[in-house]
Amino acid sequence: MTERSLETAYRLRTPEDSRKLYAAWARDYDSSFAAAMDYQLPFSVAQTFAELGGKGPVLDVGAGTGLGAFALRQQGVHQIDGTDISTEMLSVADEKNLYERTFIADITAGMPVPDGAYRGVISSGTFTLGHLGPLALPEVLRVIAPGGLGVISVGLAHYRAASFDLAIADLPENIRVTEIEVPIYGPDHQGSNGTDAAILICAYVS
Template identity: 35%
Template sequence: MEGTFTDEEKEEGDRCFKFLVEKGLDNDAIVKRFDCVAEKYDKIQAIIGNDLPMWMAESLAALYTHSRNTVSILDVAAGTGLASCEMRKRGFLHIDGLEPSEKMLEQAKKKNLYERYICDILADKTLDITDDTYNIVTVVGLSSEVFSTLPTKAFEELVRVTKSGGHILMNHFDYIFQRDDLRANLASLEDRGQWKLEDKQIKPDIAHGFTGHLHIYKVL
């Protein structure tokens, strides 16, 4: 994929990637950075070879082999809709997007990729979503700094809006899943019987040379 871009474009993609994953930023600063790059975000992801959205869609298709057009999905960290685009290619039609960057959501709206556009951030707060709304919740490449510092409440919200027996799928780079706080929070919900880890997958060179991890949880 990278071979289709000039050296200058590759350098810009690398700069933008580092701009978005810089450590130590608070949520407001991170959202502003995504606002800044929204119009060129899809191109940046193509330049760095980000296959996280495609991997998520393929994993969903393997998990739900029938009646995909009836399944309801919440795409967390929806961005410009890259994951929704891949899901729709595989027959998933009822998808809502949760994304804190208004500029990113504007790009998704141009492509008509979601039924509901929810401008909000996954954090220590209650989302404006009714209990037991979705069969599936996906979290695809959520900002590294946001994902690795998510409070327990954030994961409880994902469980709350997912129907019993439904699934929550999260993928990201391996080093994110290795952070102690994140590992503890994920295990905490399992210890309390809110979800069960059904599968864990690894995919090398998922984006920018990083190894990807995928966790699939079943809501109890």
């Protein structure tokens, strides 16, 4: 299930493709993917956010089943909202009582969130092959208030193929970006994707 679903996820083309895949995957996502692959990316994102001084309220973009919120709470960060395109994935997250609130949104169509509504944004595994591309970065970053921080993971292969570096160079002058490369999976991973890496885009908003 893990490798087949991961390969399918990387081939997604439309928001409706994403809704269908994650509707079918939601109930066993934590066991068949996160546990089986030793999925460490949400923890790396949360740890980096906390170490760089990130504080709540935070919006978790591509919240899925709540792995990012769980990791943030381990770092002592609270006041977390979550958004995702999948109703079924958010239903699983809601059962864990990790978020203040959750809401459905297709990032490519815009979020029902005012500019500067949050002090922080995190995103783990949503900017990757078959998912969000660099054109979605401004929509995610616009909800961060001045003085806030965003930590957004981008799969390394996707970062290179989609020219995220060019999109970052075009961001407004009030957004300063640093980048960190991290592994996506831990040593207990299964399958052929275990050595994949991600870039953490750390965006400081002034």
